[in-house]
Amino acid sequence: MTAHIIDGKAFATSLRDKITEQTSWLKQKHGITPGLAVVLVGEDPASQIYVRSKGKQTLEVGMNSYEHKLSADTTEAELLERIHQLNSDPDVHGILVQLPLPQHIDEALVINAIDAAKDVDGFHISNVGRLATGQKAMVPCTPLGCLMMLREYCGNLSGLNAVVVGRSNIVGKPMAQLLLKDNCTVTVVHSRTQNLPEIVSHADIVVAAVGQPLFVKSEWIKTGATVIDVGINRIQRADGTGQLVGDVDYDAVKEVADSITPVPGGVGPMTIACLLANTITACCRSHSLPEPHGLTA
């Protein structure tokens, strides 16, 4: 059996189409243009690429994009002042502070200074708590994208055994909460877990967010499972050229699984699409408008 390949690129395109429609409806019907502010501190090259890509996609769906590029020596107080300005700006519905921040700035302090209703990354402590207690929250983009693909490909998730490999605050933990909310039986495994392969082998759904290239092996996968690979790892081939691979041994696992996300082209493209979805959700909530179907958890 060769698995169905879950095309995250196509899924992200259809999600952006929905967002474009919704944005144009908000403009025409209510005279509101959703706005996303992205704050970048310093010149980290990878962060610059992400921010550029976020800005481009924000404009492409018809939203306003506000880029705030601050120098690496920006003080914590200056950054907090900028966040406060964005919190009180009615044209800004979503705020994202690109991580990592320079070492002299307390990341948690900055994230928690964002108005939770505008926290489109879903990292604010009150959104974390809301998600954990089943209340309406802003949901972190990467796990939200994984959930959307799982719902599309597995249908109703209720009662399925899900194993999340990794317990980070940005992927593993919120992923587990979302699966629990959809009534899966959820196990989270990590670097101290004993019998990890055995636990994974009972899973109907495996979400790998480990940061270790090709970590999840085909022998661990139950026949017919759905495998979502969040990992992005750059490895060197024998000929010295670079290659992007996930946390799942894709070539072998696709012979066992029912469906699987590739790397690249799986979870990756969904992350920015979900950021835009969260911006629409935040915009609708702030104006007490009905939330569009299918854009949040």
Ligand code: NAP
């Ligand atoms: P992270 O913060 O480094 O967390 C990795 C998790 O994996 C930790 O919980 C760690 O366990 C666990 N782990 C590490 N080695 C392990 C091992 N040998 N056995 C079992 N568990 C192990 O990483 P992250 O931020 O969640 O990201 C995970 C991967 O997803 C990375 O490749 C990252 O680049 C990628 N990512 C992709 C996107 C996207 O948009 N596609 C977004 C975010 C992240 P402990 O807690 O015990 O240390």
